[in-house]
Amino acid sequence: MKNTKQANPPRQNGLFRGGLKALYRTLTVVAVLFSASAASAEETHSPNILWIIAEDMSPDLACYGNKVVTTPNIDSLAAKGMRFSNVFTTAPACSPSRTALATGVYQTTLDAHHMRYSSELRSNLPKAVKVLPELMRENGYYTGNIKGICGTGTGKDDWQFNVPGKSWDTHSWKELSKRQPFFAQINSSQSHRGFSSTKNIAKEKIKIPPYYPDHPVSRHDWAGYYNEINKFDRQVGDILKRLETEDLAKNTIVCVFADHGRPMIRGKNWLYDSGTQIPLVIYFPEGMKKPKAYQAGKTNTELLSAIDLVAETVLMAGGKIPAWMQGRSFLRKNSKPRNYIHTAVDRIGNVDTCSRAIRSDRFKYIRNFKTPGSINECTTAYRRASHSIYHLLNIMEDKNLLTPAQAQLLKPLADEELYDLVNDPYETVNLIGNKDLESIHNKLKEQMAEWIEFSKDKGLEKESAAIVEHFREYGKTTMKSRAKSIQKRRLSVEKYFE
Template sequence: MKTLLTLILYTSLSMTMFAQDSEKLNILWIIAEDMSPDLACYGNKVVTTPNIDSLAAKGMRFSNVFTTAPACSPSRTALATGVYQTTLGAHHMRYSTELRPDLPKAVKVLPELMRENGYYTGNIKGICGTGTGKDDWQFNVPGKSWDTHSWKDLTKRQPFFAQINSSQSHRGFSSTKNIAKEKIKIPPYYPDHPVSRHDWAGYYNEINKFDRQVGDILKRLEAEDLAKNTIVCVFADHGRPMIRGKNWLYDSGTQIPLVIYFPEGMKKPKAYQAGKTNTELLSAIDLVAETVLIAGGKIPAWMQGRSFLRKDSKPRNYIHTAADRFGNVDTCSRAVRTDRFKYIRNFKTPGSINECTTAYRRASHPIYHLLNIMEDKNLLTPAQAQLLKPLADEELYDLVNDPYETLNLIGKKGFDTIHKELKERMAEWIEFSKDKGLEKDSDAIVEHFREYGNTTMKSRAKSIQKRRLSVEKYFK
């Protein structure tokens, strides 16, 4: 009788646990590399992105989302934890293995938090023509990160939380096919030149390819009867791979798209509105916090991300972003943004924007060479020439009247009050967040990045010269 009662109790508990798990939705992150909100559903009339557009139409589109850093490894470090990379002391791109810091004892990576809430986790490789398995976390992983890299293994263990990383919109660009170059709107800080249009056309074509990958993933969810119980989030790790985009704290480097879709008929958070656009300021780490809540967990006290889909979600008034060493470029900048103004403090000013370009980027960015050549020939407009002038210590922009952030308002009449407010806000945030990026780097870190610069400049010298010659031919 005792054995029978034990069996009945065990069966009852198992059925209850199964019922609880079956109510939990799978969560899938599809992450693009180096992609600003350059999608048709965000108003771009040159790209063709029907799959993401459709997902946005039946899901929810977010128009003011910003990563914590404008490059992959520091941004993904924050996405792994919901904590700013500067708080973790993992802010440079990128450390050697032996120089990576440990996580603070209390902090856990998102896959571990999801496991604690009953989820099987995966960073999927090789699915629908994509799936790189990229993490690029700049800290030592304490124990286990993901449960699997296999889609087949993942889908056997529901509920699951997974990410599929696509490198499609990362350089290099393979083709400009089907892109109407004459319709591309070139930002005013770039020369409107065939070199610029060709480069942008290549980027846009890669976005089209990414959209097709998203479409193939969505079809696979349908084919495997997973679409009805899988939340899909499509976003990017930071902004577009252009000079003054990636690696810089302008919106072109930190603003990203975000589309979230909850299956029809499934319970949704109170603030989720299908077919609507959310215009609130969001940090990418807020998606980390919201994902934990969707999984049935609680946001840990140490996490700096916050919810945004709940009835009691507290909107952000400020977005904080940070840029530190990128390879051999020794930079340190911080920005604070409201819905109208952005203040940037450049604690280090190693040179002009164009000069602060790594060997890899000099070998792969034709606009870097275009700017230098046209400067030599005195062909640049003031906005374009600014990219070759030394960085200012401080920058302030009115994002409503100057969305391309070309007119620095520091010292201009009528802007002293907002300058003071944002400067004070930044100082408070640096102290509150325990920003380790403002601490002195160790000799080992300085030497590592110096050696990286020397090595890559030598190894890419021929590629850099080849890229330069490909641009020079337009001026002969």
Template structure:
């Protein structure tokens, strides 16, 4: 199973056991879950040691939580990876491994395989794939799913952040496209100062492209900061487990669509809230 599904399932099971409550109705002892999902992004944040990138909000999230250094997606491109982390199964085991091969053919998941949101609903959770964010955030979520299978019914209850406060506990995800090509972020990184991977030619074009990628990461951090600030302003931060991760590695040669380190190695940061400290067995990856 994918780590996100494992952690969510573990917390649900632990909370239900502690409360003695049936899983059909989530009690107040259940935390909220918020997934912040980047596209095409490797572990290139300040907290991972990257230079010429400005990521104060994600660095602070890592300081408050757990930063994973060996977290890998199960596929180097979005649709099989997203199919995996929303079902908790390898894409090869559910027939979703060929990128976007089932967009129009009505392909169904195998019997017994369900979305994470299905399990969460049974546990009493409200589910949301956020497109509509408050005006204070200054942007919209992409609402991306890109699963490589057809979905029967409605996988999410809402796409509006405003619904979360009155529908707790909730599971919500916000998708960010800043690190997906083409990069459109303000220029800040100095191409002459960036540390390009050693397998790339040290050429001005390479440096400029890598700098643009790091600028996109800085812009991603700015928007993540807006969402985290809104979570705090709404009084939800103290009972929400926050995950930050990416669907696959960076969109460079040897990265996205390549089963190399750069295509599979992504960041993962988990912050547990004050009201719900980590389980005793929870260890950094």
């Protein structure tokens, strides 16, 4: 706008001065309205950010090499976006993992590391720590954990701490889409048990990991899981179409990932890659300004923790990563790659575990601070009622039909485990005691000890009597309530051996 003020204005009579003042007032109003309009336009250029979260899903997608599933929508998003091949959650179970995703801080640092606290035993967040929706609001975003959209949207949080004040602004997509820029998550329970069908899955093509019996029970279980992944992909496709229909696609960054690994014995609840490795696909629309390290159509192979997505999301919104946050950026010019991934698991319902793992690009070291029994024995009542492979392993052990790798799931946990992930991707050969790897063992052990101290790991502190009693009672109650379901599941597997 040109400056209407003259350097040497002529003298004016009263009438002219009044008219000029009115003109100035009009121009001032127009300028203010124009400024507000420009600010509003600038706000709409801030990208919307959408997380689509699967439950209990490893990188078992076609774009990650799986030849049994059919996932064209996520595959297409990966082809035009960016796929990440080495992403790991901080925990192999939903509530501790989601606790970290809510804050960008390890659940063990927050004293929120167990799964299924009673409400009165949950800790408060440290004063400095804020949940991600609050951080996004501070950056001008409207936030939502959406329920009931495109056949999905559970509104699940499952945070294991007391929520400080307001979390999300809305659970309604209709309300969210009117308030831009927005940050939202849509949670799908599709790949969580129970599995509804094995339809359209070629069971004979399923590659069963060597630690499971290659048996019709195993193939049926995996087929059910894969079919749920196919359904999740269709949900993702419907959500993407919704963005297009509502003219939101061109200004919405989409992130598709999972809360932890697959819902199988030795997967979920355990620190092997099958329990902690997840898919991650990020898509920036064409024409949108992108971070330096984002490369459309490429695959990123760096080690990433899921909490790094929390930090990166703050940066996507134009904010700064808080000093207290343990997640770090990975798409920026100055992003610092990780040398190690740290994961942890503590009490899972009635199972009293405490293990920590450190993973490099080749080796993984696991320290089991508690060894309550075998992997198969450390199965919650819920899982005994829903996992046929749990019963299959027990029955086949009784009949002496298991291979050494399968039988290992029924032997007591070792205090320490070390795996060469290149030569042994299924983590079946424990290399503790191998003299050629002694220096690697010691190095990883040392790095783990440093991390435990640096991160102020609350899971290694003495538990209160209230915590011990709560989980003991939880175990008794759930075992009693699921006794009939457990027996029914056992009988369904026994039929194969009659």
